[in-house]
Amino acid sequence: MKTIYIVEDETGIRDALQLLLSFENYEVRSFSTIEAFNSRNQSENPDIFILDVMMPDGLGTDVCNKLKEDSATSEIPVMIMSAHAKNAEVTKSCNADIFVSKPFDIDDVIQKIEDLTQKN
Secondary structure, eight states, X not given: OEEEEEEOSOHHHHHHHHHHHHHTTEEEEEXXXXXXXXXXXTTXXXXXXXXXXXXXXXXXXXXXXXXXXXXTTTTSOXXXXXXXXXXXXXXXXXXXXXEEESXXXXXXXXXXXXXXXXXX
């Protein structure tokens, strides 16, 4: 079973993603803040990270950059999503594998996750 880590502050989006992805046979761990994400057990890594750009305690783009700079996580795909930022802005500020604009189509997001996790 593939694992997904979600960093998303909006409870509705986080819960919906967690529920829908678990129906697709993914193990999902979610974090409502960057601080909570940074406090996770870092000896375990997921098959993909899903990060929101605007978090109450920082930017998902900064988290993305840290993940891509760390040799333990640099090869793990990162999906970054935002309702405010545009694709060009986000891809300039971090090296995410894919950008998703909110609101999103869940079937599209699931397909993108499947595509990214097949590469690993």
